[in-house]
Amino acid sequence: MAQARRYAGGVDGNRSLERGIEILRAFRPGVDTLGNGEIAERTGLPRSTVSRLTRTLVNSGMLDEVRAERAYRLAASVISIGHAMRTGSPVLNEIGAMMRAESAKRRLNVGLATADRTMMVYLESIRYSPRAALRNVVAGQQVPMELTSLGRAYLAGIAETRREQLLKLFKRRSAAATKALLADVRTSISSVERDGYCAVSWQPAVLAVATPIVLEGLPVYALNMSLQNVDRSAALASELGAYLNAFAAKCKEVLASR
Amino acid sequence: MAQARRYAGGVDGNRSLERGIEILRAFRPGVDTLGNGEIAERTGLPRSTVSRLTRTLVNSGMLDEVRAERAYRLAASVISIGHAMRTGSPVLNEIGAMMRAESAKRRLNVGLATADRTMMVYLESIRYSPRAALRNVVAGQQVPMELTSLGRAYLAGIAETRREQLLKLFKRRSAAATKALLADVRTSISSVERDGYCAVSWQPAVLAVATPIVLEGLPVYALNMSLQNVDRSAALASELGAYLNAFAAKCKEVLASR
DNA sequence: CCCCCTAATTCCACTTAGTGGAAATGAAGG
DNA sequence: CCTTCATTTCCACTAAGTGGAATTAGGGGG
Incomplete structure (x- = not known):
């Protein structure tokens, strides 16, 4: 049906990618680590979705996982x-x-x-x-x-x-x-x-x-x-x-x- | 059927997001602009897919479009x-x-x-x-x-x-x-x-x-x-x-x- | 030490969002 | 003006992604 366009009240584009970028943007200067919960709050995305996307971002090297505090921080790739x-x-x-x-x-x-x-x-x-x-x-x-x-x-x-x-x-x-x-x-x-x-x-x-x-x-x-x-x-x-x-x-x- | 996992021979994760990140990574130091064709070559992604994902990355502010040469360059957001x-x-x-x-x-x-x-x-x-x-x-x-x-x-x-x-x-x-x-x-x-x-x-x-x-x-x-x-x-x-x-x-x- | 409480993760039925080959469009050159 | 190459749009198909619900895992108390 939908042709990779105009998902729920948006413009053209790929929704998952947009959301992933939003997650990266949630890390602003001064913010060291963010947990999935905080990310969900800041971005307004469902928690389960955030959980999956942060996992992907870790695999892609954009986020580092801090297991001890169940949180993430921006990884070195972003400065590369x-x-x-x-x-x-x-x-x-x-x-x-x-x-x-x-x-x-x-x-x-x-x-x-x-x-x-x-x-x-x-x-x-x-x-x-x-x-x-x-x-x-x-x-x-x-x-x-x-x-x-x-x-x-x-x-x-x-x-x-x-x-x-x-x-x-x-x-x-x-x-x-x-x-x-x-x-x-x-x-x-x-x-x-x-x-x-x-x-x-x-x-x-x-x-x-x-x-x-x-x-x-x-x-x-x-x-x-x-x-x-x-x-x-x-x-x-x-x-x-x-x-x-x-x-x-x-x-x-x-x-x-x- | 698929539960957002293990797409064609891969590990868990969101494919579109992974691909979008790959596109960003294709811009290495020394590379100024890249067209969709070059991106498709470097990443091995289908051309139409690249076309859609680059559009999304432009909308998300990660890429700037250079209309004259039908190309893209990394945008200021990445240094933010x-x-x-x-x-x-x-x-x-x-x-x-x-x-x-x-x-x-x-x-x-x-x-x-x-x-x-x-x-x-x-x-x-x-x-x-x-x-x-x-x-x-x-x-x-x-x-x-x-x-x-x-x-x-x-x-x-x-x-x-x-x-x-x-x-x-x-x-x-x-x-x-x-x-x-x-x-x-x-x-x-x-x-x-x-x-x-x-x-x-x-x-x-x-x-x-x-x-x-x-x-x-x-x-x-x-x-x-x-x-x-x-x-x-x-x-x-x-x-x-x-x-x-x-x-x-x-x-x-x-x-x-x- | 175990049990509760909170928060993250996994499950799963649903269906839409994304896919990629093919067609169309558009720019560059002869 | 017509050909050629490249990029974008179209579209039928369906697997990929979604999000609410269930589950699991931490981490303090009692």
């Missing part, structure tokens, strides 16, 4: 695949080294991110610190799209229809302060259109600027620069913005000739 | 999940900072890895360089288990039955020099049992030592230290080994009290 994603990314390959150099030269944080649903996820985030030992690089960390310069630059870079979809999702997500927030987001988007970048101070004493990178055949990325322990000032923002615009121009040049 | 794995790992959480400090103090590379099938995958690899700008950290990179100090330390740390399974796999994999290689592997394992570490010079002018970390309720890990641009010498190897043993002891202390 993550690594394949990063090394496969043409953008990161081309400009990763430039980002490091720029971070060292300007003494600030430089990041490259793209969207995962309604979050921005860093492909690379180079954290500058005066002490060399504290400098570090993070990949995979998520920050909220609507609250960050990265996310707003991304929104400015994507197709309008998609942007409006996402804005609706934010509205549904945060009950309070929605109106002001959305206005803020739109201001940032205009700022990108006018100046090439937007500045947001999402976290206290951190000033961040970001700009979109739009390339044919690739998802939209956003590039950012940020400084910790500073007072937010318009002058500083426009200085950072100028650095960012110059750097982004250099990146786009390199990427265009790939 | 990879990041969740790393932050969820109690071992990396506890000793990551210590590893950085040790790398800076001893001026050498420090790595933590575990197994993904027959490969070792780095949870963290801290690459020391005299120039601060060149120091970097990699996660997810794979190295062959049977050829590296990391892999051999891991083999020394796991249950004997599992070890013998893996050794058989290596035999099947590399046709040439198998006998000598396996003897080498066993020598390394004895070396771990006797000295606490093993030394291997897998890549030219790189000397590496590694030791297993075995903890209740966690997969076996391996910790390594390595130096580039050195001549292999027994004296240097035992010096590195001593550093490693001291460091591993400190790590185990921290991990025991978690």
